[in-house]
Amino acid sequence: MKVTDSIKVDYMDPIKQLMDEHRVIERVVDIFDKIIEGLENGIKVSPELIMTNIGMLVECANEYHCGKEESIIIPYLEKMGKTDLKTALESYSNDYNASFKYIDNILEVMEAYASGDMSVAVKIVENGLKFIEEVRPIFEKEDEAVFKILKQGLDKEELAQLGEVIQDFEYSWDGPLLMNYQKMVREMERKAGQLIW
Numbered sequence: 375m376k377v378t379d380s381i382k383v384d385y386m387d388p389i390k391q392l393m394d395e396h397r398v399i400e401r402v403v404d405i406f407d408k409i410i411e412g413l414e415n416g417i418k419v420s421p422e423l424i425m426t427n428i429g430m431l432v433e434c435a436n437e438y439h440c441g442k443e444e445s446i447i448i449p450y451l452e453k454m455g456k457t458d459l460k461t462a463l464e465s466y467s468n469d470y471n472a473s474f475k476y477i478d479n480i481l482e483v484m485e486a487y488a489s490g491d492m493s494v495a496v497k498i499v500e501n502g503l504k505f506i507e508e509v510r511p512i513f514e515k516e517d518e519a520v521f522k523i524l525k526q527g528l529d530k531e532e533l534a535q536l537g538e539v540i541q542d543f544e545y546s547w548d549g550p551l552l553m554n555y556q557k558m559v560r561e562m563e564r565k566a567g568q569l570i571w
């Protein structure tokens with residue numbers, strides 16, 4: 375497949391792309407779950423793996439995906455008068471952002487963990503479990519409550535208009551795009567899969 379073909383496919387179905395991004399983020403959270411399980415079992419998981427996982431959450435989920443929802447989708451829903459969908463999406467977005475405090479708590483102790491202080495593993499586990507519990511179900515709920523309903527309610531022209539504004543975001547975004555994240559998460563799954571506990 376040529377790059378232009380994939381752009382065309384994304385452009386044709388902007389809502390499917392947003393839901394595909396959810397699937398990638400869920401896979402990143404699932405790897406995080408495996409990391410936390412290892413720490414719970416007393417394994418010294420490599421700090422690099424933890425930081426790579428958190429880094430991908432920040433870039434792919436917070437900046438790329440949630441950034442798009444907050445700067446494009448929420449204003450679009452407002453403009454289209456779809457108040458219920460806008461309120462629902464804002465609420466999921468707020469829930470996600472609020473849960474990120476647990477990741478901030480983990481980041482506070484990562485330097486100590488990286489220098490060999492295993493006593494902070496308890497804090498990583500506690501906060502990691504809370505983050506996973508709160509965040510993991512959000513994306514599927516958002517698909518059901520917002521994106522599937524939005525897709526049914528838009529005609530072809532409206533979908534194309536939404537695709538256009540999303541494309542503007544993609545062009546101005548200087549980080550990896552969905553296809554790149556899919557490759558990155560596969561690589562991270564491979565690395566996490568080699569760890570046995």
Ligand SMILES: [Fe+2]
Nearest residue numbers: 396439443516
């Ligand atoms: Fe989302």
